[in-house]
Amino acid sequence: MRQSKLAIVTTSEHLSATDIAAFIDGSLPFADRARAELHLSSCDRCRQELAACARLTNSVPSAPRRLTTWPLIGFAAAVLLIAVVLRPSATHTDRAPSIERASTTASARMFAVFPLGDAVVPRSKLRFTWHRDDRSSGYRVIVTDASGGPTWSEDTPDTVATPPLTVRFDAGVRYFWRVEALHLDGSVAQSAEAPFRIGAE
């Protein structure tokens, strides 16, 4: 029997893939969403699926942009202009020696501290550190492999995160990490992605 055009969500039936997707996108009609929330509040199976799919949807790596010659030249010219004409004023800070300048978001920058610059780190000593963001209510560390696939992530209120030894990192393989800071006003600051490798113990 062909499914009706109306979303049918009952409290006893498990949610369909279509319902889960519509819930994530916020496109369920109001009454159906309320029924779905009632079901999800007591159904571990559907709720776990919803959480996993929401996490996946929000973490799909974006496609790398293919740079052609002319836009690259234009970008280089813009960088040169900013460096020569709009020099940032020097201010005293107590930054650690090996800081990688972060890419800016609309609101703020984040500074990753270590590991940086393709550093080689023994697995047992792998620990991520970054500078505190005074406007932050918490941080999220995200580690991916070279293809952008998720390897590990953690939410923390600290400025250091250590992946448990149960999380596997292969020796010699290049990984990338970045840290996001959640601000109280809802904005997010993010560091640049920094590469590192796992070395011998």
Add this chain to the structure above:
Amino acid sequence: MTVLPRSLERLLSAHVTAGVGDIDAEWRAFVAEHTRLLLHVARSVSTNHDEAMDAYTFVLEQLRADDFRRLQDFAADPRSKLSTWLVVVARRLCLDLYRRRYGRNRGPNSHSHRSIRRRLQDLVADGLDFHDLPSVQGAGAELALRQAELHRALDDALATLTPHDRLVLRLRFDDDLSAQDIARLLDFPSPFHVYRHVNALLGRLRRTLEQRGVESAVP
């Protein structure tokens, strides 16, 4: 009404009107557009490279099966973005393949699930220390009984919340979803609003437990 991506429209149109060569070309274009997403899903189910590639291949086979039946069903009644729907369907297909090979597991990692649940209990009880029942079975029947009473009291307190509020707490503490993901999923203005709402709910649960006479972790 959700607008279909061009790659899907062209694929389904080629399926109806064009020859095999055109269908293959449109299918390759569709796969190229969505391969990153599908690989991302496959890797989430298995971190083993070979298993993930098997799962990715299986997903493509299933999407193409029966004259693109799944994609046709989506196109006939699109209620979400294609990318979101692909994540859900691909994940289900990957799990189906995994279970066929390795059997149905016990669900989420039991140990981590218990420890996450214990975090909720600890936070609500503000110093109360709910132990897993099996770990205290050797400590006497009276202790076990008291532990069970504490568990029931927390479950009863959770039942006083609205479904929406219960869902917020379960996503946060049972599924370990980040505040940012919860904010997007449940339409909170920001992750900060999620934190604030969770804290308010924990306070409410605490007061409910106190009203029911649960004042100490000591059984």
